[in-house]
Amino acid sequence: MAVNEIQRFDAVVVGAGFSGLYALHRLRAQGLRVRVLEAADKVGGTWLFNRYPGARCDIESIEYSYSFSAEIQQEWNWTEVLPGQPEIEAYLNFVADRLDLRRDIQFDTRVVAMTFDEADASWLVETEDGQRFVAPFVVAATGILSVPLDPGIPGLETFGGTTLFSNSFPREGFDFTGKRVAIIGTGSTGVQATPVVAEQAEQLYVFQRSAAYTLPSPGRPYEPGELEALKAGYDEIRAAQRTAHVGAARLSVFSVLTNMGSHPALKTASREEQQRAIAERGVVGALYWRDILSDPEAGAMATALYGEAVARIVRDPETAASLVPNYPFGCKRPIIDQGYYETFNRDNVTLVDLRKGGIEEITPTGIRTAQGFYELDVILFATGFDALTGALARIDVRGRKGESLREFWATEGPYCYLGLQMAGFPNLFTIQGPGSPSTASNFVAAMEQQIDWIADCVAHVRDGGYRTIEAQAVAQTEWIDQIVDLVAGSVVVHPDCTSWWLGANVPGKKRMYTTYALGLPEYRRQCAQIAAAGYAGFTLS
Known part of the structure; x- marks a missing residue:
């Protein structure tokens, strides 16, 4: 295929870690033509790259795992209570093979730009090597701890x-x-x-x-x-x-x-x-x-x-x-x-x-x-990560009227509705974005709920004859402001704390707490309630 030839899909997923693999499986099960674009040469996401000595998960293996498939739960055998990096990487490769996911994953493909076409109601996704993909829906499964910080030490x-x-x-x-x-x-x-x-x-x-x-x-x-x-x-x-x-x-x-x-x-x-x-x-x-x-x-x-x-x-x-x-x-x-x-x-x-x-x-x-x-x-x-927003901000994402997501987050702060969508960026979904339980939860459990919600939302848009769904600016502001108010005066925003939860470990990054603190069950309840109310806080068009 010629480099400048456009490839069209129903959905593009960026990343082939825990989130990307499940997003592919879930959307594909709905009959969508999906392509996953992964910068690495293998699946695994953060568990592929972070293979330093002693790398280990801090959640029990039987819960830090997919729950959507009873067969996978029974077929895979964990050896440790808290799994190490090699075992988690092996598990993700097992899942990719068990569900035949690799045929829809394009490896060694780094996404550098995503631009929304208002007339076509679709996203143009461009890669480092000049490939172009067009799809009405994009799922950014880019990870919350996937962009390392430059040590910034002279010499x-x-x-x-x-x-x-x-x-x-x-x-x-x-x-x-x-x-x-x-x-x-x-x-x-x-x-x-x-x-x-x-x-x-x-x-x-x-x-x-x-x-x-x-x-x-x-x-x-x-x-x-x-x-x-x-x-x-x-x-x-x-x-x-x-x-x-x-x-x-x-x-x-x-x-x-x-x-x-x-x-x-x-x-x-x-x-x-x-x-x-x-x-x-x-x-x-x-x-x-x-x-x-x-x-x-x-x-x-x-x-x-x-x-x-x-x-x-x-x-x-x-x-x-x-x-x-x-x-x-x-x-x-x-x-x-x-x-x-x-x-x-x-x-x-x-x-x-x-x-x-x-x-x-x-x-x-x-x-x-x-x-x-x-x-x-x-x-x-071992100098840490530009967490939560770092990976997506390194892609040149431009929504309605050419608005830059990177610039919006840098100037206004990491505003996002439900941790799922940003105003001005229709049909672009984030996994564990700002405003989600993310780092204050079991990542896999929270991620599965979000992808299920996204898949149901995409089906609602398609089946209802709509072209786009987009978070409303007022809704995303109210959502994040509510989260900030919940932790005001608490230890998580203590002035002496340079936590990556706050973005305080990244020079120049706007210091702001955006992790949903009321817990995963309440978050799940609110997401379900919003969907049941016709996707309140979103605009369908």
Whole structure:
């Protein structure tokens, strides 16, 4: 086919991760001709690229999985309670083969522009290599943690050793044996990678910009017969999942948050009770009190108690003190780890607390900080993502009258109705966009609900003889303003918190909280109610 020849479909899906695969399956089942455009050479999305040492999910495998197919649930066998990256990637490949999805996926195809044609009521989708696709509907399954941040450190290009990035780690792996290694960043990626790299490296320096709250992982292999018993009760598990606030009814990173209500208040606990809590439960014992998210004084007490719990694990007092966050618990998504704090007791591991003196430059032989110079052979960057809006904003998306989505989000903020559509961009749907449960939920459970809603919406438009559906500007403003009001004054918008939930980790990005906080069941109810009311807040034309 000639490069400049236009290919026409009923729908184009951008991305072949969890969301893109299900969107393809769901829309194709409705009789639509669908083409998925994927920049990578394989399926997997974030679980294809983020293959760094220790990469692991923080939701239990049997719930961090598709629920739409009883056959897939029974045929796939998870080996671990919290699955690692290789197992999740293998699972997505299994699903792609089981549902014969690859025949409608075009790999090595990066979308660079999408333009709405008002006369034709369709989208022109253009790729990096000059291919053009036209479809009335586009589903942006571009991911919420798929665009890594540029480290932005002077001299990076001069480093003579090996430079690695967590989001594009070599597929063949990397042997750190005998190497002097730096990990820059202590978010989830850095926390997961540190214990694994420390076991190989001759010397590991962990460069910490902001200390993290991290909880011991409940991950382990399934016991013989355990998975079979869970599969036998899958209907009950899924039913409980649908009513759970975060879309995960069993083990997850959110467990400590959802269990807080059943525990006493920290401010009324005696010193003996506080000490017993951390003696019995470690760092979790510092954070499970019911008042620490709602009462700033209790939150400060929890941070201090957390520091005491860390000091019981990390032998060096200065290192232990540096590992204590200087912001309240709950303003960032919690992290789970496998021996993170214990790793700092190893002779070959050094914490570099950048709050005591930041990085000045990278040189051909290492990293220079205000505290001193570190000779290195390898630098592994774990510096985070431009979350929620980053992937779609990097595509030149232009709606009615040539309006730029990138410019709108940059100037006005990440406004979006239900996390599904933006005013001025008809028939363009986002998965887990601003205003959805997204990062405060089990991604897969939330994603399935959104794609089901989108598929039903597309059917409504087509069957009703309409050409377009478009979010109304007033509706999207009211939706996001409601979300912002819900968290006003809470820990998630604390001024000391540079959370990617807020976009505060991205220089120049408008700081704004847009994650739906009332929980997945209430979000599902509101979406259903809006659809039942003839898609209230949308314009059908």
